[in-house]
Amino acid sequence: MSIFLTLLRRELAAFFYSINGYLIIAAVALLIGESFSTVIAILGSDPSPMPVTELFYSTNYFWMIVLLAAPVMTMRLFALEKASGTFETLMTTQIGDVAVVAAKFCGAIFFYLVAWLPLLLCLLIVGHYARQHTGLDAGTVGGMFLGIFLIGCLFISLGCFASAITNSQMAAAMVSFVLGMSLFSLAFLAKALPPNSDLTQIIPYFNLFDQMDSFARGVVDTRVIIFYLSASFFFLFLTLRVVESRRWK
Amino acid sequence: MxxxxxxxxxxxxxxxxxxxxxxxxxxxxxxxxxxxxxxxxxxxxxxxxxxxxxxxxxxxxxxxxxxxxxxxxxxxxxxxxxxxxxxxxxxxxxxxxxxxxxxxxxxxxxxxxxxxxxxxxxxxxxxxxxxxxxxxxxxxxxxxxxxxxxxxxxxxxxxxxxxxxxxxxxxxxxxxxxxxxxxxxxxxxxxxxxxxxxxxxxxxxxxxxxxxxxxxxxxxRMAGGSQVITEIAAPEKALREAWDGLPEVEQFNVSASDGKFFRCALIARDGFDLRATVFAITQKNGWELRELTRSRHSLEDVYVQVTKPSQEERE
Missing domain, CATH: 3.40.50.300 (P-loop containing nucleotide triphosphate hydrolases)
Structure with a gap:
């Protein structure tokens, strides 16, 4: 456990000691700010029945952030260590592969959540100046961030996998972007297909849009939580297999 | 270990x-x-x-x-x-x-x-x-x-x-x-x-x-031993005869150096150290000796001989 914490500290240091980390945070903050100004414009023109968090989600900047930021955050994780050779020094110590994958994933998720913090500030500003407080309560904010966390888990585990299979950061970012876009397209497909047809029993689970929309409204469905967590575990498992693969004969 | x-x-x-x-x-x-x-x-x-x-x-x-x-x-x-x-x-x-x-x-x-x-x-x-x-x-x-x-x-x-x-x-x-x-x-x-x-x-x-x-x-182990370089002031013919007469010398080469000196390169058989023998010969004949060294094969020679990659590369 203490070795895991040591590794996690090092991962977080790699994010926060580098200019890249702050560039990513700034870019995400910019997109959140854009969506904030859009939300303010909507709220100013006509009153909306939607909760503020759902308004934020409906600006679609949300997907831009997830699709672009996750590959950029994760591309470094394994690819850079492999390219620079530190992967070799790392893997010849007494740490297990599981600890390495877990620490890298947790570090990236933490950084991802930190990058989302400006949204909380935006919500507080809206909440502070809104005349009525029904549009914003702890439930909707909590639901929104739970959704952000779960979708983050999925896309960052995808990114981990992409980074583990190559030693070029560029290739890692592209692979994880393409995988992310495929998931995104699958969500379109899931939305377009008629519900309850036998063939597509699994497809509706990929309807990321409606799921995230419910989270933004403060509706939490355990089936969805389990779907996201198991999908993330699946990709982390694949990552682990890739990391182990150098030991295969 | x-x-x-x-x-x-x-x-x-x-x-x-x-x-x-x-x-x-x-x-x-x-x-x-x-x-x-x-x-x-x-x-x-x-x-x-x-x-x-x-x-x-x-x-x-x-x-x-x-x-x-x-x-x-x-x-x-x-x-x-x-x-x-x-x-x-x-x-x-x-x-x-x-x-x-x-x-x-x-x-x-x-x-x-x-x-x-x-x-x-x-x-x-x-x-x-x-x-x-x-x-x-x-x-x-x-x-x-x-x-x-x-x-x-x-x-x-x-x-x-x-x-x-x-x-x-x-x-x-x-x-x-x-x-x-x-x-x-x-x-x-x-x-x-x-x-x-x-x-x-x-x-x-x-x-x-x-x-x-x-x-x-x-x-x-390299090339069966070492090479001795010596410079001696003596008639060239006498030198050649002297080296011919030594059973320990496998190969030799005599060339003129400056003045009356001749430079001799001697390769010994089976790693034999020729230096003492050479000195004894000059003493016996009353020749003037100004240099006597053993040039050892460096590790580089060993390395090149053992690996020999350059030949293929050159071709």
């Missing part, structure tokens, strides 16, 4: 290490010498437990590096090729991080980091960022990392590559100072380095170990 038996490592379609066996005793400093692509780094990667062997076994301190990986790794300090480090970390922070990864506790890691920083001359740069250090200092950080958990065996892959002569000298001194306490395996393609540091040399080429001996013995 190291027992390698029938180690083979194949990458897709290419055999990097081909059925090699060797042992290294405790406290030895052994140099792994060979041209690029001879399989040195691959051997070291397998030894360090980073990659498994395709076949064969490697034991370090009696533990199989693949099956008893934890126990073996505890005994190995490994510095890979190009000495990879995290450039954004500070020296002390990095060593502490590495010590923790190698299973040292908080207190223990602190005192060990202090010790190795002292040992490797890093006391003054503890707070510096690794990326901003000179290459020589980076190399010392890599060495300190290899030493931090007090391993019995230290594996260094090309530790002096890319350093300037001063830095090379200090790194070599550092490595020499490890002798006795640790077993050291160094790979290099720089010959003088091996002659200076190692008690034993393994020459690798094309994935095989072609020779394994002390540098001195390897030199002795």
């Amino acid at each position: 190291i027992e390698v038996s029938n180690l083979t490592k194949r990458y897709a379609g290419r055999t990097a290490v081909d059925d090699i066996s060797f042992t290294v005793a405790r406290g030895e400093i052994v140099g792994l010498l060979g041209p690029n692509g001879a399989g040195k780094s691959t051997t070291m990667r397998v030894l360090s437990g980073f990659m498994p062997a395709t076949s064969g076994t490697v034991r370090v301190g009696g533990f199989d590096v693949f099956h008893d990986a934890d126990e073996a790794r505890r005994r190995i300090g490994y510095m890979p090729e190009n000495n990879p480090l995290y450039p954004e970390m500070r020296v002390r922070e990095y060593l502490k991080f590495r010590a923790r990864l190698k299973g040292l506790g908080w207190k223990n890691s602190r005192s060990r980091v202090d010790t190795v920083m002292e040992q490797c001359g890093l006391k003054d740069v503890g707070r510096r960022i690794i990326g901003q250090l000179s290459k020589g200092y980076k190399q010392r950080v890599g060495l300190a990392d290899a030493l931090v958990h007090e391993p019995e065996l230290i594996i260094l892959d090309e530790p002096t590559v890319g350093l300037d002569p001063h830095q090379i000298r200090s790194v070599r001194t550092l490595i020499k100072s490890l002798a006795g306490k640790h077993t050291v395996l160094i790979s290099t393609h720089i010959l003088p380095e091996v002659e200076m540091m190692c008690g034993r040399v393994l020459i690798m080429f094309g994935g095989r170990v072609l020779a394994s001996d002390t540098p001195e013995n390897l030199q002795l």
Whole structure:
């Protein structure tokens, strides 16, 4: 456990000691700010029945952030260590592969959540100046961030996998972007297909849009939580297999 | 300390290490010498437990590096090729991080980091960022990392590559100072380095170990012995007759030097040392002698003769 914490500290240091980390945070903050100004414009023109968090989600900047930021955050994780050779020094110590994958994933998720913090500030500003407080309560904010966390888990585990299979950061970012876009397209497909047809029993689970929309409204469905967590575990498992693969004969 | 038996490592379609066996005793400093692509780094990667062997076994301190990986790794300090480090970390922070990864506790890691920083001359740069250090200092950080958990065996892959002569000298001194306490395996393609540091040399080429001996013995084995150069003032004919009459001389060459002197190059049979004989002959004949040296085959000759890659490359 203490070795895991040591590794996690090092991962977080790699994010926060580098200019890249702050560039990513700034870019995400910019997109959140854009969506904030859009939300303010909507709220100013006509009153909306939607909760503020759902308004934020409906600006679609949300997907831009997830699709672009996750590959950029994760591309470094394994690819850079492999390219620079530190992967070799790392893997010849007494740490297990599981600890390495877990620490890298947790570090990236933490950084991802930190990058989302400006949204909380935006919500507080809206909440502070809104005349009525029904549009914003702890439930909707909590639901929104739970959704952000779960979708983050999925896309960052995808990114981990992409980074583990190559030693070029560029290739890692592209692979994880393409995988992310495929998931995104699958969500379109899931939305377009008629519900309850036998063939597509699994497809509706990929309807990321409606799921995230419910989270933004403060509706939490355990089936969805389990779907996201198991999908993330699946990709982390694949990552682990890739990391182990150098030991295969 | 190291027992390698029938180690083979194949990458897709290419055999990097081909059925090699060797042992290294405790406290030895052994140099792994060979041209690029001879399989040195691959051997070291397998030894360090980073990659498994395709076949064969490697034991370090009696533990199989693949099956008893934890126990073996505890005994190995490994510095890979190009000495990879995290450039954004500070020296002390990095060593502490590495010590923790190698299973040292908080207190223990602190005192060990202090010790190795002292040992490797890093006391003054503890707070510096690794990326901003000179290459020589980076190399010392890599060495300190290899030493931090007090391993019995230290594996260094090309530790002096890319350093300037001063830095090379200090790194070599550092490595020499490890002798006795640790077993050291160094790979290099720089010959003088091996002659200076190692008690034993393994020459690798094309994935095989072609020779394994002390540098001195390897030199002795070369071309059946040594060559003696001498300059003597004597009639040329008399000199030729004298060398012809010596059964120990296999080949000789007499050429005119300046003045009345002749330069003779004599190759002895079976490693025989001709110097005393030559001196006795000049004494007996009353010739004037102004030079008498034995030119020994350098390790470089051994290396070139054993590996002979250049011929193919030239063609």
